[in-house]
Amino acid sequence: MFTKPVTWADGVRRLLARGLLPTSLGTDDLRALDVGLKRRASFSARIENLQALQKINDVVKELIRGISPEDEALRGKKPLQMSVAEARFQVRKTFKELGVTVTDSGDVGTIKDPQSDQRINLIVSTQEQLAQGYGHFIAGHDPDILDVWPCQELVRVVDAEEPRDWEARWKRVGGQLYAGRMIALKNSDIWDRLGDPAIFKDGLGNPYPPFAFGSGMRVEDVSRDEAEELGVIARGTPAPLARARDVDEDAKVSLEGFDDELKQALLDNPEYVLDGGVLTLR
Amino acid sequence: MGLAIDTATPNLDKLKRKLAQKSTINKLYARAVAILFRKHFRKLSGTNKNRFGVKNSFWDRMRNSVRKESTPTVSAVIMDRAVALRKFGGTVNPTGSKRFLTIPIHRDAYGKKAAEFEDSYVITTKRNKKFIAIDGDDGDPKFLYLMTESTQHKPNSAATPDDEAVKAEAFSELTTYLNK
Numbered sequence: 101m102f103t104k105p106v107t108w109a110d111g112v113r114r115l116l117a118r119g120l121l122p123t124s125l126g127t128d129d130l131r132a133l134d135v136g137l138k139r140r141a142s143f144s145a146r147i148e149n150l151q152a153l154q155k156i157n158d159v160v161k162e163l164i165r166g167i168s169p170e171d172e173a174l175r176g177k178k179p180l181q182m183s184v185a186e187a188r189f190q191v192r193k194t195f196k197e198l199g200v201t202v203t204d205s206g207d208v209g210t211i212k213d214p215q216s217d218q219r220i221n222l223i224v225s226t227q228e229q230l231a232q233g234y235g236h237f238i239a240g241h242d243p244d245i246l247d248v249w250p251c252q253e254l255v256r257v258v259d260a261e262e263p264r265d266w267e268a269r270w271k272r273v274g275g276q277l278y279a280g281r282m283i284a285l286k287n288s289d290i291w292d293r294l295g296d297p298a299i300f301k302d303g304l305g306n307p308y309p310p311f312a313f314g315s316g317m318r319v320e321d322v323s324r325d326e327a328e329e330l331g332v333i334a335r336g337t338p339a340p341l342a343r344a345r346d347v348d349e350d351a352k353v354s355l356e357g358f359d360d361e362l363k364q365a366l367l368d369n370p371e372y373v374l375d376g377g378v379l380t381l382r
Numbered sequence: 383m384g385l386a387i388d389t390a391t392p393n394l395d396k397l398k399r400k401l402a403q404k405s406t407i408n409k410l411y412a413r414a415v416a417i418l419f420r421k422h423f424r425k426l427s428g429t430n431k432n433r434f435g436v437k438n439s440f441w442d443r444m445r446n447s448v449r450k451e452s453t454p455t456v457s458a459v460i461m462d463r464a465v466a467l468r469k470f471g472g473t474v475n476p477t478g479s480k481r482f483l484t485i486p487i488h489r490d491a492y493g494k495k496a497a498e499f500e501d502s503y504v505i506t507t508k509r510n511k512k513f514i515a516i517d518g519d520d521g522d523p524k525f526l527y528l529m530t531e532s533t534q535h536k537p538n539s540a541a542t543p544d545d546e547a548v549k550a551e552a553f554s555e556l557t558t559y560l561n562k
Contacts, residue, residue, distance in 0.1 A: 232446040
């Protein structure tokens, strides 16, 4: 264990120096994830300006990538890592320069205003959490990890001013409580339904947190021993099968709440397809 | 005539095979410790408020940043470097050509860069303290940031799980895996 701070350069000599993505992802996978993240940013931010979307993507990548040896070499000359404040500043600056704003002046300063604090915070934090959530999802589906930690629990990490009733949502999607805890196998489709915008309007369409916009709910591994003790799985149950997942699978949203002009603009986009009232990436 | 059935050797062989899988052992060890850190940061998140009494997402972000890394020879947990400042303490200085850090002293400034306030200006007091301010609604300056050449942070060992807890958790999960 480290008993004093280890510089990144030291860490790199001793550890695998990858970003926040699982080390099992190769270069091609990382490139695909980059493209996927841009498309998702486009999708969930509901903004069509490609340059604005590219800025969101670039900023989120900087936020989550960790510190490289090149960063260490420039220690003192520039910040080692992008701060959240800097991320928000860059996104807002780009939106201003590109004229990304509301058409209705009554919406200025509200969540509908792309330049508002609320909106910028939501975009940056949601995209950062989604990227990390995807990485953790993939890491959690390693076969060895699944054998020792086959289940996960839905837990609250950040308090909300107006918390949603997650226990009611859990039961609605078929989840059971074990000693009052919301636990299921990692590969259960309960997790898909929990974030499904066809079921919950604020759903983000992915089987990993955040399941909904502005949600403080996350997941935590539950060990085989604990899962057996609680009765989630029977003793000796084989490890669940790992799920592969392309990040684009999770980009879907209900069109309810979109104005007609935006709906049409999205439907005209050959990258999107409408299926049962839910828009998803083709 | 007696019959001795050797039940130990098959179990020992199984144990030896598992122990030889160093990649797996290190992976599981790292994962167990990563889980412990995430649980610890979740507890801290529940009580975390900034100086303005507003709950913030710092420990959630730190929790999300925790990941494992492992090879056949190394097992590690990596997280955002901001945790290190909390745990070990230290001095923060401005970088590049900047001479000052800007410390938010008003709720409106929290989470924002000073550059976001286009009409801001610097006020220097008689005691030579510098602030960044904007005109308030009442015409008086609204002080947003204190400008300082550096900040000192005290170490806080409670920022991460203690070493004994880490060892106990890791060995517990490894034992489960080896006993299977």
